[in-house]
Amino acid sequence: xxxxxxxxxxxxxxxxxxxxxxxxxxxxxxxxxxxxxxxxxxxxxxxxxxxxxxxxxxxxxxxxxxxxxxxxxxxxxxxxxxxxxxxxxxxxxxxxxxxxxxxxxxxxxxxxxxxxxxxxxxxxxxxxxxxxxxxxxxxxxxxxxxxxxxxxxxxxxxxxxxxxxxxxxxxxxxxxxxxxxxxxxxxxxxxxxxxxxxxxxxxxxxxxxxxxxxxxxxxxxxxxxxxxxxxxxxxxxxxxxxxxxxxxxxxxxxxxxxxxxxxxxxxxxxxxxxxxxxxxxxxxxxxxxxxxxxxxxxxxxxxxxxxxxxxxxxxxxxxxxxxxxxxxxxxxxxxxxxxxxxxxxxxxxxxxxxxxxxxxxxxxxxxxxxxxxxxxxxxxxxxxxxxxxxxxxx
Amino acid sequence: xxxxxxxxxxxxxxxxxxxxxxxxxxxxxxxxxxxxxxxxxxxxxxxxxxxxxxxxxxxxxxxxxxxxxxxxxxxxxxxxxxxxxxxxxxxxxxxxxx
Numbered sequence: 001x002x003x004x005x006x007x008x009x010x011x012x013x014x015x016x017x018x019x020x021x022x023x024x025x026x027x028x029x030x031x032x033x034x035x036x037x038x039x040x041x042x043x044x045x046x047x048x049x050x051x052x053x054x055x056x057x058x059x060x061x062x063x064x065x066x067x068x069x070x071x072x073x074x075x076x077x078x079x080x081x082x083x084x085x086x087x088x089x090x091x092x093x094x095x096x097x098x099x100x101x102x103x104x105x106x107x108x109x110x111x112x113x114x115x116x117x118x119x120x121x122x123x124x125x126x127x128x129x130x131x132x133x134x135x136x137x138x139x140x141x142x143x144x145x146x147x148x149x150x151x152x153x154x155x156x157x158x159x160x161x162x163x164x165x166x167x168x169x170x171x172x173x174x175x176x177x178x179x180x181x182x183x184x185x186x187x188x189x190x191x192x193x194x195x196x197x198x199x200x201x202x203x204x205x206x207x208x209x210x211x212x213x214x215x216x217x218x219x220x221x222x223x224x225x226x227x228x229x230x231x232x233x234x235x236x237x238x239x240x241x242x243x244x245x246x247x248x249x250x251x252x253x254x255x256x257x258x259x260x261x262x263x264x265x266x267x268x269x270x271x272x273x274x275x276x277x278x279x280x281x282x283x284x285x286x287x288x289x290x291x292x293x294x295x296x297x298x299x300x301x302x303x304x305x306x307x308x309x310x311x312x313x314x315x316x317x318x319x320x321x322x323x324x325x326x327x328x329x330x331x332x333x334x335x336x337x338x339x340x341x342x343x344x345x346x347x348x349x350x351x352x353x354x355x356x357x358x359x360x361x362x363x364x365x366x367x368x369x370x371x372x373x374x375x376x377x378x379x380x381x382x383x384x385x386x387x388x389x390x391x392x393x394x
Numbered sequence: 395x396x397x398x399x400x401x402x403x404x405x406x407x408x409x410x411x412x413x414x415x416x417x418x419x420x421x422x423x424x425x426x427x428x429x430x431x432x433x434x435x436x437x438x439x440x441x442x443x444x445x446x447x448x449x450x451x452x453x454x455x456x457x458x459x460x461x462x463x464x465x466x467x468x469x470x471x472x473x474x475x476x477x478x479x480x481x482x483x484x485x486x487x488x489x490x491x492x
Contacts, residue, residue: 035402035403036403057403058453059401059403059451059453059454059487059488060401060403060404060407060441060442060451060454060487061440061441061444061451062440063407063437063441076407076437078436096440097439097440097445098445099445099446125445125446
């Protein structure tokens with residue numbers, strides 16, 4: 001029987017919410033990695049039991065956790081499950097080392113980027129924001145990190161190497177951190193072309209590689225950002241998230257700092273589709289699994305007030321690929337609600353009807369089993385939600 | 395043996411209790427203690443010192459015998475009581491949680 005597994009990263013641990021295909025009754029497990037910030041957790045589509053987690057802390061730095069049994073047990077890659085101890089009881093685990101590649105053979109020099117005050121600042125690794133498992137190889141996974149760079153592991157997260165052509169793109173000194181840091185938060189793999197990857201960085205913009213990560217091109221034409229000196233600059237845009245229906249590669253949707261955008265040519269150009277949204281500021285954006293013109297966003301009041309407008313939590317859905325939006329409110333609080341929904345905190349499953357999930361800064365995770373027509377809180381009182389992903393289990 | 399007390403989250407990562415004992419070859423300094431900890435517990439690499447710079451992570455501090463050793467040179471010898479195993483070397487997370 002089919003079912004779903006929702007992976008929730010919060011400010012104080014990870015939680016796993018499971019249900020059958022009806023998505024009415026839920027089991028909650030967690031907190032896993034209690035006390036740590038879980039920026040992201042995502043499962044492999046090739047091997048659904050393979051789940052990668054980014055565990056991070058301002059005190060202790062970055063740790064990668066992995067499960068090979070759907071989240072029942074965890075280990076740091078390099079430590080096989082059940083073999084945590086070596087001879088003499090010594091733990092065998094390895095930490096996870098994210099070091100920018102500055103080697104003359106494959107790397108790029110470590111340059112500077114623009115800091116908040118406009119001065120130049122050296123690149124410094126801080127954390128992993130997003131883990132994107134390969135669509136074909138369970139041992140291969142990509143990591144989008146802060147300060148912005150893309151790493152790749154071919155051994156299940158044990159060792160990582162940087163795809164330095166991105167960080168080494170000549171525009172690096174013009175990149176700058178958003179309020180959350182200079183993070184690479186979106187990684188989209190093109191199922192029709194294994195060499196094509198899309199990424200997005202706050203605040204640099206979106207980039208695309210067509211050669212597996214060796215070289216990258218900014219894909220920000222059509223973006224208009226009033227908060228940077230040149231509103232139509234090649235880079236510097238604060239892209240909050242991008243989404244793509246895997247059945248229709250090349251059509252992308254973007255929630256920018258302000259503005260909801262779409263591209264029909266793999267990011268070569270963008271047009272604004274904010275339409276009748278009450279505000280076009282926001283973080284999340286996602287696309288219906290079976291209806292590639294159906295898009296979801298959660299408008300946020302403004303960049304100065306990171307909560308939903310008018311005290312009402314409303315998901316907005318467009319069935320026309322943007323411009324025409326309808327508010328979805330059934331089951332969502334419509335008074336005295338002042339939560340935010342962060343950029344990686346929305347996901348869709350692949351069941352019929354398409355399930356839609358999102359988590360809030362107030363610790364609620366909402367689910368809709370009917371494409372957004374109605375919503376129900378799976379959990380009410382988790383720590384603030386940083387990320388939501390869903391696995392559809394056959 | 396050198397006694398080392400780790401903060402709770404690092405104990406969880408390393409699958410150890412409140413105090414670990416490690417042997418340190420040569421002069422017992424901040425650096426040699428941390429080298430020995432990371433050799434014994436590889437999963438702690440990068441969690442106390444930065445992977446690349448080997449500098450102490452900003453929100454961690456080192457104490458021993460009532461002294462704050464956080465700002466000492468990595469090659470500073472630790473107090474004799476730590477070398478003798480009479481006192482532990484403490485790795486402490488900064489109080490920054492509100």
